[in-house]
Amino acid sequence: MHPTTWATNALAITLLSSLAWASKGTGPAVGSVAPDFTAYSFVTGERTRLSDQRGKVVILTFWATWCAPCRQELPNLEGIQEHVGRDKLVVLAMSFKDSDETMRYLKKNAKQSGWKLTMLVDPHGDIADRYGIHSIPHMLLIGRDGSIAAIHSGFGDDSLNALVPEINALLTGKPVQVATPQ
Secondary structure (H helix, E strand, O other), X not given: OOHHHHHHHHHXXXXXXXXXXXXXXXXXXXXXXXXXXXXXXXXXXXXXXXXXXXXXXXXXXXXXXXXXXXXXXXXXXXXXXXXXXXXXXXXXXXXXOOOHHHHHHHHHHHHHHOOOOEEEEEOOOHHHHHOOOOOOOEXXXXXXXXXXXXXXXXXXXXXXXXXXXXXXXXXXXXXXXXXXXO
């Protein structure tokens, strides 16, 4: 296949996927209990259940390998988790609809790179559907009680500046102040 044809086909698939996500509706709101799920780590094969994380602050982020902002976001989240400590804060990075071949590559790369994030897979998008995910990266901050404290779509240079005070509030038991819903 000619490279231009491949690029055009990839763009068309990405656009169609985005349109399909946009039509799926909305997910849980800030203040509601985060829908529970069990997913497996594509690195270790271990299963992770969201409700088993109660007592910790959870950053649940939906991402994909083809999403450049997602790839920028993950190392920053890993740094936050490392700084705070996994006993207080855990990042669950949910890969969404990446191919089996991509997942094998990621598994190898994750082991070599020593990633500390809990790298989960949602191959059919069932978990993403329950959360009403229509764009990525899409991040939810979940408090120690399992309720959603904040929701963020996208990632940019100012994203961390908004996230840090929210995490600090959750760690100290204060209400999260979100300037603008995203």
